[in-house]
Every structure is written in structure tokens, then in C-alpha cells.
Amino acid sequence: MTSLLFPTDFSTHTTAALDWVRLFAKQTGATITLLHVYQPVVPDTTLPTVGDPGLGTLTALELEDIGRQQLVDLETKLIAEGYSVKAEWRIGAIEDEILETARVLQSDLIVMGRSDLSTFFDRLAGSAVSDVAEGATCPVLIIPMTDDSQAVRPAEVRTIAYAMQPKTSQSDVAQQTDWLIDMFGATLVVLTEDKLEHNNADLVVMQLYPAGGFLDSLLHPNKVSALVEKSDVPLLIYHQPK
Template identity: 35%
Template sequence: MKNILIPTDFSESAEHALKYAQMLARLDGATLTLTHVTQPFIPDTTLPTGDIGIGVGALAAQEMEEISESQLQQLAARLQQEGFTCQTESRMGSVEDEIIALADEQRPDMIVIGRHNFDSFFDRLTGSAASDVAMQAHCPVLVVPSPEEAQGAAIQFKHIVYATQLEFDENHILRPVVDLVRRNNARLTLLKINADNQPDVNNSQEFMAQIKQEFGQERFSEDVVHADNVSEGLTGYIKTHQVDLLVMVTRERDFMSRLLNPSLTKRMVLSSSVPVLVYHAGDTKGADFL
């Protein structure tokens, strides 16, 4: 891994995610790219109309941009003092759009982003910048839950769970996961949820045989859980086992599918109490990012 992109809004959630990025950067001496996105000025209807109102709003936006840039540079300086190679990128615009655009430009090996705590059903329904980035970025994305949701969990990857339905050839994604396991001296569990609402389509044993042939049985253990649905099964497994990282794979779907049936990966990104590392089945870079 050579470059990790870390969006920050200088919140506790962003600081918590940064700790995971630091942990990963230490493995290979990766560069940390810090980015902050300032949202553009939107005229306030309560301000005076005309040039005066616009001027006041624009000045406030400029001050916020300058404050954010100062915070970004201070954060970079702190990381450099701690021995990390660090660079910064300031952007203005829609948070998720700018993060994805920057990732397309820089081609980082991973994005590490914090997820804020959701206080209401509406928060979960509308989603977050973190989930949008995770679903749309063209590189692996690690989404870290807020410190409150993490409940003091250690910053470590000692038990990594790879969620799979064994319906597709996923060896190209498993390769970097197995490498991550090796570098962290961790253990890997391949977890399959037998869900009542999701019948098996393909022969699971065929795909498991392919995995064993390439990686060897000693690289991982297998676990199968029965549940009403996959998200319930994954959530229950995390609650009853010591899991440090959940790895999931998402696949491209059309607009109507996303609208009528939000993806399992997105639901877990929004609700998981442990970090979720999201791969995209179409990624070509994902096979060698570590």
C-alpha cells in the first residue's frame, strides 16, 4: 500500500478513523493524504438582499475555508512529527462528490473514512457521505464507525471476517484480504449466512474448493450461520464474536434496484459496530492494493 486517502471534518469520528489509517500506513510506510471539503456558500434568506447580503455570506465562507485549511495543515504537521509521510488536499463542493473525484485523480490504494453516529431513523434512511463514498468510489473503502458506536474497541485487525455467499469467484478480492491477514498476524473467517429470504443459486462447494486450492485451508476457517436475512445474520455474528473488521463485496446495480432494494453492503456500512472494508467486484486495482 502506497497511498491512503483520509477525508476529515476534524470531528471525533474523523479522528477515530485516522487512527486506523495510521495503523495501516505503518505496515508499508504509506503516504497519508488528508483532505477536507468545504461546502460552497449558499445565500441565507435571512440576510439583507443585494450585494451587501451576498458579500457578508461570501466573507463568512472564505473565513471558514481559511480556518479549515489551517486545521488541515496543523493535522498534517502533527502526523509528520509522529513519523508519517503526509500531504493535504483542500476541496470545495459536495463532500462525497469531491472525495470521489479526488480518489479518481490520485488513485489511492484505499480510502479510510469515519462514519458519524446516527441519532434517528431518518439519519439512517438518508445515509451519509461515508456510505456514498463506500458505494461509489473505484477503490477499496474502509468505513470506521464513530467512537460511541465502537464502544472503546481496540484499534487492531486480529480477527477479520469476510462475508461471502459463495455465489461468485472472489479469489481476486480474497488475495489482498489474505495479505492483510498475514501482515497483521490475524485470523480470517469466511462467513456464509444461510438466509431464509435468499436461496442458494450456485454450488457453494465449487467456489469453496477454488478458494482452498489457491489459498490453502490453513489460511482461514469457515463458519455458517442461519438467519432470517443476511444483515441480521452478520449483525448477530458481530455481537457474539470478537470481530475487528468486516470485509464485504458490492456489485454494480441499476438505479431502480438501488432505489427499491438498498444493498446489503450499504446497510452494514450504515449500521455495523465494527469497521467495514468495502471492495467492488469490478475493481481491477483491488487485487494488488496491499
């Protein structure tokens, strides 16, 4: 692993995942790419203006400046801690820009924090996490957050649980977990669907298969796929090779 992508909006539920970014970067020596996707605020032309530009435009420019400075500050902080770090600034749709950046950089891993989706903005971020998990070609590590935006589990890997599915082979399990076991000296347990809830692992690993049609998903819900939005344990997602 040489390239680790960490998308952040500088909110507490993304910065709390930083400890997991640090953990994987330290263990692998990978370069961390910090990515902030800026979504421009459309100026409200109904607001009073003072000369040109209007107040709405000034607010948008101020938000952009703040975001750029936060990105520089985070990059500087991690470099001071001894990590290899780069920063990327993009403008556009969050999930699209994350996926495109991962493709261009040939990222080996994407790390994202996931909140409990309690507010509109949390749901927006949560939707981006799900979209990235489904659309990425590299593994995606999702870190669930508590209500007060802290990581549910400390950044350590002693026990790894593999979420087994009917399509998964033993060679899949070995390929996706052997390097983690060697790197962390961890113990592996294999879980069937009926054992997924209330497991005590530090990390769950799964493979995400292409979703079936609506009727198929309704009649045959996949509990493993549901982990993307519901797992209370950090989740490492692999994708079926295309």
C-alpha cells in the same frame, strides 16, 4: 499499498478514525493524503452589511480560513509523528470531490468514519460515506463510531471476518484477505449471511456488487450490502472489477 486517502471535516466522527489511518499507514508505509472538501456558505444578502463585503460573506471567509488552518495543523501533527503526509483542499460536493481525488491520486485505500446518523449533519456525512463506498474503484475502509464519537473497536486487527455472498469465489476471498492476514498475523473466519450479526471480528471484509433494481432489492434484500450503513465493526469494502 502506497497511497491512503483520508477525507475529514475535522468533526469528532472523522478524527476518531485517525487511529485506523495511522495503523494502515504504519503497516504499509503508505503516504496519507488528508482531504478536506469545503462547501462554500452562500452569503445571506438580507443581512446588514458594513461596507463591502457583507457579514454573510465575512462568515464564509472565516470558515474557509478556519478549515485551511485545521488541515495544516493536522498535516503538521501527523508529519511530526513520522508519517508521510500530503494535504488536499477541494471545493464542491463532498462525495464527488472524494471520488475525484481518489481517482487522480490513484489511491489504494479510502478511510472514512461513519456516525450513527442521529442528526441532520450526521445523515449528510453518512450519505457521503455510502455514496463513496458505492462509487469508489479502490477499497474503502469504513470505521463506525459510538454515540460519543469514539471508534467502536480499537485500531487493531487480530481476527478478520469475510462476509460471503453467493457470487463470491474462494479466489476472491484469498485475493482480498491474504495480504491483510500476512500484514497483521490475523486469523480469518468466513461468515454466511445468517452469521453476520454479533460477530467478534476486528475487521469485516466484503465485496460490493452493483445494486439491482428497486423491486429486486425489495424482494431479495442483501444483508451484506446493508453492512455499509449498519455494521458495528470496521468494514473493508472491495468492488467488483468493471
